[in-house]
Amino acid sequence: MAAMSGLTVEIADKTFPASDGAPERALYRDFRLEVADRSFVALLGPSGLGKTTLLNIVAGVDKDFRGKVAFTSEKPRIGYAFQSPRLLPWRTVLDNVLLALPKGREHVERARAVLGEMGLGDAERVFPERLSLGMQRRVALARAFALEPDLLLMDEPFVSLDEQTAEKLRDLLADLIQRRPTTVLFVTHDSREAVRLADRVVVLAGPPVRIERDVRVELTPEKRREAGDVERVRDHVVRVAG
Numbered sequence: 001m002a003a004m005s006g007l008t009v010e011i012a013d014k015t016f017p018a019s020d021g022a023p024e025r026a027l028y029r030d031f032r033l034e035v036a037d038r039s040f041v042a043l044l045g046p047s048g049l050g051k052t053t054l055l056n057i058v059a060g061v062d063k064d065f066r067g068k069v070a071f072t073s074e075k076p077r078i079g080y081a082f083q084s085p086r087l088l089p090w091r092t093v094l095d096n097v098l099l100a101l102p103k104g105r106e107h108v109e110r111a112r113a114v115l116g117e118m119g120l121g122d123a124e125r126v127f128p129e130r131l132s133l134g135m136q137r138r139v140a141l142a143r144a145f146a147l148e149p150d151l152l153l154m155d156e157p158f159v160s161l162d163e164q165t166a167e168k169l170r171d172l173l174a175d176l177i178q179r180r181p182t183t184v185l186f187v188t189h190d191s192r193e194a195v196r197l198a199d200r201v202v203v204l205a206g207p208p209v210r211i212e213r214d215v216r217v218e219l220t221p222e223k224r225r226e227a228g229d230v231e232r233v234r235d236h237v238v239r240v241a242g
């Protein structure tokens with residue numbers, strides 16, 4: 001059976017000290033979030049609130065806080081798709097995906113297969129600078145997915161793309177997750193995107209960050225493609241958020 005990958009994050013205190021003339025920032029105080037195994041949770045909140053910081057804490061990248069992160073499985077594999085694609089310019093597309101994986105023939109095959117699913121089969125040997133931002137984001141998504149993560153952290157992965165490309169990538173993500181269920185923690189500013197993808201939208205406010213509302217999205221994959229249905233739930237998320 002696949003590893004369980006739910007989690008609970010408790011942050012008693014996360015404060016960035018004053019530096020370079022910027023004042024101290026107390027981002028989190030007595031914050032708690034539980035994420036069920038194989039749920040898709042969107043974190044919605046204004047810019048600068050501390051959403052990236054939360055993902056960094058969950059990923060173990062930021063250990064400078066008081067509190068704890070507990071996973072329901074031992075050592076879950078965590079995939080992290082950052083806000084910018086963060087590809088190494090001197091490595092090909094395939095090598096950028098392989099960076100996340102252990103060495104071995106089967107991993108090369110897996111990386112190729114995921115690139116194929118992303119429509120990037122022909123771009124394997126290309127260097128990132130030759131790719132559009134949309135394609136670079138697909139490579140970053142492929143890198144996170146090739147790892148077959150138990151938990152996928154995504155930080156506004158579709159921001160600053162044109163709407164058509166963003167919509168294609170949302171479809172692709174929904175598709176991949178349907179085929180290989182994964183727990184997802186997805187940061188966004190975009191309430192429509194949150195409803196379109198997530199089965200739970202957690203609306204954050206603050207500082208310090210608190211959960212303003214916690215909204216379940218019970219839409220079928222088909223209804224998520226219908227603007228009217230998405231808009232109805234979104235009205236609720238935005239109303240309760242406002």
Ligand SMILES: Nc1ncnc2c1ncn2[C@@H]1O[C@H](COP(=O)(O)OP(=O)(O)OP(=O)(O)O)[C@@H](O)[C@H]1O
Nearest residue numbers: 016017019025027046047048049050051052053054
């Ligand atoms: N290393 C750091 N040192 C000091 N302050 C920081 C550091 N990292 C982030 N901050 C500050 O903490 C606050 C929260 O940052 P964070 O990136 O987590 O917010 P966010 O909600 O993800 O915002 P955005 O949506 O704009 O990315 C911001 O005011 C930011 O300037």
